[in-house]
Amino acid sequence: MKTWLKITTVILLTYTIVAGLLFDVPRLNIVNETIRALYFHVPMWFGMVVLFCVSTVYAVQYLRNPSIQKDINSVEFANTGLMLGMLGIFTGMVWANYTWGSPWHGDPKQNGAAISLLVYLAYFVLRGSIENEEQRARLSAVYNIFAFAAMIPLIFIIPRMTSSMHPGSGGNPGFNMYDLDSKMRMVFYPAVAGWILLGIWIATLRIRVRKIDEKLIELENE
Amino acid sequence: MILTLLKKEFTLELRRKSVISGLGLYLFSTAFICYLTFSLKQNQITPLVWSALFWITILFTVINTIAKSFIGEKQGRDIYYYSIANPEMIILSKIIYNFLLTLLLTFAGFILFITLLKNPLADTGLFAALLVLGSMGFAASLTLLSGIAAKANNSHILMAVLSFPIVISILLVVIKVTKNCIDGLDRSVSTNDMLTLLAINCLVAATSYLLFPYIWRN
Numbered sequence: 001m002k003t004w005l006k007i008t009t010v011i012l013l014t015y016t017i018v019a020g021l022l023f024d025v026p027r028l029n030i031v032n033e034t035i036r037a038l039y040f041h042v043p044m045w046f047g048m049v050v051l052f053c054v055s056t057v058y059a060v061q062y063l064r065n066p067s068i069q070k071d072i073n074s075v076e077f078a079n080t081g082l083m084l085g086m087l088g089i090f091t092g093m094v095w096a097n098y099t100w101g102s103p104w105h106g107d108p109k110q111n112g113a114a115i116s117l118l119v120y121l122a123y124f125v126l127r128g129s130i131e132n133e134e135q136r137a138r139l140s141a142v143y144n145i146f147a148f149a150a151m152i153p154l155i156f157i158i159p160r161m162t163s164s165m166h167p168g169s170g171g172n173p174g175f176n177m178y179d180l181d182s183k184m185r186m187v188f189y190p191a192v193a194g195w196i197l198l199g200i201w202i203a204t205l206r207i208r209v210r211k212i213d214e215k216l217i218e219l220e221n222e
Numbered sequence: 223m224i225l226t227l228l229k230k231e232f233t234l235e236l237r238r239k240s241v242i243s244g245l246g247l248y249l250f251s252t253a254f255i256c257y258l259t260f261s262l263k264q265n266q267i268t269p270l271v272w273s274a275l276f277w278i279t280i281l282f283t284v285i286n287t288i289a290k291s292f293i294g295e296k297q298g299r300d301i302y303y304y305s306i307a308n309p310e311m312i313i314l315s316k317i318i319y320n321f322l323l324t325l326l327l328t329f330a331g332f333i334l335f336i337t338l339l340k341n342p343l344a345d346t347g348l349f350a351a352l353l354v355l356g357s358m359g360f361a362a363s364l365t366l367l368s369g370i371a372a373k374a375n376n377s378h379i380l381m382a383v384l385s386f387p388i389v390i391s392i393l394l395v396v397i398k399v400t401k402n403c404i405d406g407l408d409r410s411v412s413t414n415d416m417l418t419l420l421a422i423n424c425l426v427a428a429t430s431y432l433l434f435p436y437i438w439r440n
Contacts, residue, residue, distance in 0.1 A: 142366075154394075
């Protein structure tokens with residue numbers, strides 16, 4: 001990642017944390033101050049979806065033209081996406097605790113989110129149980145694409161069809177209904193960019209660590 | 223080509239009847255355990271309990287059924303198939319075959335459940351359509367996973383782990399429509415869900431068709 005992107009990430013996230021916690025937000029019943037979760041929970045979720053997309057794209061590329069590098073990229077983006085997804089679930093639980101009254105409410109969105117994390121955990125179990133490196137890369141790329149396709153109805157379609165209490169689905173308004181003077185957008189958009197960039201940054205670092213590991217093993221073998 | 227492969231699947235299945243009878247027995251034992259558990263308190267089986275028991279039984283039977291489609295294959299036989307047929311034909315024939323087998327088992331399971339337990343359904347016609355669509359979805363999604371699991375160590379555990387997250391989006395819709403069938407709601411209420419189920423089936427079948435050539439190559 002380019003240095004200026006890293007600096008932008010730091011600035012954006014600092015701004016998100018300061019502005020997200022201090023700026024004015026609309027006063028609403030029940031939601032009150034918890035509306036600030038919009039700057040943390042929602043962008044983390046976006047970040048997860050972006051990273052999983054990138055991971056799937058690398059999986060497709062791997063199948064078209066296999067190379068170890070693409071496999072490593074695919075795994076590490078999935079890894080980081082999983083981390084952001086977990087953060088997203090936990091921040092969501094904190095929010096739910098104050099607005100819905102309990103951290104786990106069995107809402108379709110929550111269940112869908114938990115299952116989509118299970119998909120990627122299964123992906124890592126699959127990787128763990130194949131010894132041949134080339135075969136592991138190929139099979140897990142196939143599962144990655146397949147899982148991504150099966151996850152789309154799970155987190156984008158089904159929650160919208162059933163009654164859900166989550167804002168933005170089941171007939172509930174999303175944040176743009178409350179945000180009459182567009183003030184929240186001034187923090188929300190930078191926050192989205194910041195969290196996604198942070199995810200990509202972590203993923204690229206992990207990819208580099210993996211590369212060094214591979215090099216070390218090669219050197220030992222010589 | 224597909225017809226030849228399908229014929230081969232049926233011939234093989236009929237030649238070793240122990241597998242299919244084993245699956246039938248598995249289904250029967252599970253249903254019978256449900257019956258014994260509730261034997262004296264039949265009235266405690268609320269419609270929702272019935273639906274949960276039914277779909278759990280079907281899910282496990284189906285996973286076991288489809289798992290054998292690649293895991294059971296003898297080593298080296300796939301090299302032979304590779305030389306005579308192209309992978310798209312093989313996955314299609316396996317999906318169609320598994321669909322027919324699953325359909326048979328789900329209907330057998332349904333008959334067992336209404337005879338041993340009770341029949342809470344108000345709209346049997348819609349439920350039959352649901353069973354057909356559900357079997358289609360199970361067959362389309364699990365056949366590819368069976369192919370993946372067959373290549374790894376401890377295939378049988380892996381099969382279950384890999385399939386649950388994928389099958390669950392089908393199961394969620396299926397359970398919702400089952401509830402509509404039990405409550406006897408007007409069919410127009412379920413139309414949307416049935417279409418979603420069909421769409422998920424098409425999505426999963428299409429991805430299986432596209433991806434199978436890659437796991438096949440070895």
